[in-house]
Amino acid sequence: MNIIACVKRVPTTDAEVRFKADASGLETDSLPYMISFYDEIALEQAVLTKEALGGEVTALSLGPASGSKEIRECLAKGADKAVILTDDEWMSSDCRATAKRLAAAIGELDAQLVFMGRVATDRDNAAVGPMCATYLGWACVSGVIEMECGEDKGTAKVETENGIETVEFSLPAVITCNKGLNTPRYAGLKGIMAAKKKPLEEQAPAEADGQAVLSTVIAPPARPEGRIVGTGAEAIPALIDALRNEAQVL
Amino acid sequence: MTTLVVFVEHSGGNARRGSLEALGAAHAAGCDCIAVLAGADAAQAAQTLGGSGATKAVVLTGPAEHSADAVASAMAEVVGAQGADGFLAASTHHGQDLAARVAAHLDSVLFSDCTGLTSEGDSLSVQRSWLAGKAIAQLTSTAPAFCCTTRLNVFEVCEGEGSVEVSEHAISAEPKTRVVSIEAKGDSKLDVKEAPVVVSGGRGMKEAEHFSLIEDLAAAFGNAAVGASRAVVDTGWRPHSEQVGQTGKVVAPQLYVAVGISGAIQHLAGMRTSGTIVAINKDAEAPIFKVADYGIVGDALEIVPALAEAVRAVKAEG
Numbered sequence: 061m062n063i064i065a066c067v068k069r070v071p072t073t074d075a076e077v078r079f080k081a082d083a084s085g086l087e088t089d090s091l092p093y094m095i096s097f098y099d100e101i102a103l104e105q106a107v108l109t110k111e112a113l114g115g116e117v118t119a120l121s122l123g124p125a126s127g128s129k130e131i132r133e134c135l136a137k138g139a140d141k142a143v144i145l146t147d148d149e150w151m152s153s154d155c156r157a158t159a160k161r162l163a164a165a166i167g168e169l170d171a172q173l174v175f176m177g178r179v180a181t182d183r184d185n186a187a188v189g190p191m192c193a194t195y196l197g198w199a200c201v202s203g204v205i206e207m208e209c210g211e212d213k214g215t216a217k218v219e220t221e222n223g224i225e226t227v228e229f230s231l232p233a234v235i236t237c238n239k240g241l242n243t244p245r246y247a248g249l250k251g252i253m254a255a256k257k258k259p260l261e262e263q264a265p266a267e268a269d270g271q272a273v274l275s276t277v278i279a280p281p282a283r284p285e286g287r288i289v290g291t292g293a294e295a296i297p298a299l300i301d302a303l304r305n306e307a308q309v310l
Numbered sequence: 311m312t313t314l315v316v317f318v319e320h321s322g323g324n325a326r327r328g329s330l331e332a333l334g335a336a337h338a339a340g341c342d343c344i345a346v347l348a349g350a351d352a353a354q355a356a357q358t359l360g361g362s363g364a365t366k367a368v369v370l371t372g373p374a375e376h377s378a379d380a381v382a383s384a385m386a387e388v389v390g391a392q393g394a395d396g397f398l399a400a401s402t403h404h405g406q407d408l409a410a411r412v413a414a415h416l417d418s419v420l421f422s423d424c425t426g427l428t429s430e431g432d433s434l435s436v437q438r439s440w441l442a443g444k445a446i447a448q449l450t451s452t453a454p455a456f457c458c459t460t461r462l463n464v465f466e467v468c469e470g471e472g473s474v475e476v477s478e479h480a481i482s483a484e485p486k487t488r489v490v491s492i493e494a495k496g497d498s499k500l501d502v503k504e505a506p507v508v509v510s511g512g513r514g515m516k517e518a519e520h521f522s523l524i525e526d527l528a529a530a531f532g533n534a535a536v537g538a539s540r541a542v543v544d545t546g547w548r549p550h551s552e553q554v555g556q557t558g559k560v561v562a563p564q565l566y567v568a569v570g571i572s573g574a575i576q577h578l579a580g581m582r583t584s585g586t587i588v589a590i591n592k593d594a595e596a597p598i599f600k601v602a603d604y605g606i607v608g609d610a611l612e613i614v615p616a617l618a619e620a621v622r623a624v625k626a627e628g
Binding site: 280304 | 312321350373378379382389401402403404407409410411413414415418419420421422423438439440441442443445447448449450451452453481486487488489490491492493494495501503507538543549550552553556557558560564565569574575576582583585586587588594598600601602603605606607608609611612613616617620621624
């Protein structure tokens with residue numbers, strides 16, 4: 061089975077963000093990067109599925125050619141090959157454009173199963189998986205926390221506001237992965253050595269115009285100065301008073 | 311006037327609050343709303359929408375009610391059939407998933423989990439966060455249809471009077487997925503994204519068992535959900551569904567109480583837009599106090615039970 065894990069290079073979650081003075085974007089020059097948290101889970105699920113069913117895992121990423129360090133890590137963690145759809149403006153690619161470009165590449169790779177993270181931790185859209193599946197005309201289950209998969213169908217569990225739903229899906233399918241689905245492995249020395257010999261291909265992504273127009277991006281407004289109302293349980297009456305009479309939330 | 315089709319989720323024959331907020335957001339931005347509902351009791355829930363901002367409601371009928379792909383394609387058909395300009399949903403699990411699919415059917419970009427929706431001439435502009443709240447972006451779109459989802463607890467519900475004209479639309483697409491079972495959680499358990507009050511615990515609770523104190527404080531508020539820091543989720547003390555922050559859920563309740571949470575940048579990003587923030591921590595230098603409106607320095611295990619008692623006393627007074 062041809063299995064794809066879509067991975068995105070995003071700023072590390074502990075990165076301090078700086079803004080361009082004219083509010084036209086983020087200062088990206090010295091940003092540290094990582095593979096998006098949920099995409100690591102997607103990659104692990106792709107490798108686990110390959111180990112169970114056989115086949116080949118391709119790590120697919122829309123990103124800069126300079127992102128190959130992060131993509132090499134995917135090869136070290138069990139992907140057999142990698143394809144980077146090179147775009148230096150990858151972070152500004154809106155969810156529709158990204159979904160269309162990934163769908164075009166997925167079609168060419170003749171895959172049956174595609175894993176993605178539930179959401180990328182930079183633009184927080186949680187949209188590319190189900191959008192991409194819709195463009196492909198495939199089944200999709202979003203936010204999976206547990207799954208089983210065979211050659212032509214599978215079942216997956218997702219957590220919703222109502223409880224836990226069990227969903228049956230037919231292949232081909234796009235599965236977006238939530239925390240709890242698995243524990244991503246670390247790259248061992250053997251994996252890192254093997255990754256150097258694995259194919260990493262760069263391709264031009266399919267054409268897809270952006271529709272999102274950014275007006276401004278700024279830091280969140282500072283919260284009003286707070287105060288320590290006291291120490292220990294003796295401070296509780298002061299807190300209750302503040303919550304009732306100042307904040308009026310109690 | 312801009313007309314939006316708004317996905318309304320419901321339970322027990324009533325619309326869920328998040329969906330009413332989405333209707334309220336569209337109404338406040340000057341849009342005309344057509345509600346679309348699916349599933350059992352949808353017709354009953356549609357009848358309750360008078361004054362919510364919707365003037366029409368479309369109930370989806372057919373055997374594929376529980377298949378997200380078939381439902382989404384029917385919702386996109388409703389947008390076309392009603393001559394609407396776009397699609398809106400609350401950013402719940404299903405709202406987010408369906409909105410992405412509907413947007414693809416309409417070949418339009420989706421703005422997810424928006425915290426602002428305003429009209430600008432003939433078009434709409436949204437505010438939404440990037441990097442879980444470390445950046446705030448203002449965006450418009452050139453898409454053929456305007457599609458967005460709204461963050462819970464941010465927009466006001468319309469409290470009006472009125473009637474709703476209800477019609478039906480049949481789901482016709484062949485389903486590719488099927489919900490085979492739903493393991494419902496207790497009715498009293500609010501999701502951390504939906505709850506107006508969130509009481510979160512961190513490593514300062516010292517042991518998993520001590521979260522009974524957090525649960526008891528949440529119960530004292532009555533309308534609260536329990537949240538957790540990444541540290542206690544990763545050690546297995548609490549489920550991931552409760553995690554607040556960049557690799558969990560971004561929340562904006564009226565009141566957020568952080569207990570024994572030092573305030574890592576990823577956690578702060580996920581809760582800093584809450585209405586009022588209370589922090590309880592033994593370390594007076596903890597970063598959580600920088601975003602808190604009110605802080606108490608001290609041992610969570612001593613303070614939390616006493617605070618629960620005090621909250622109960624206030625609630626009993628009415």
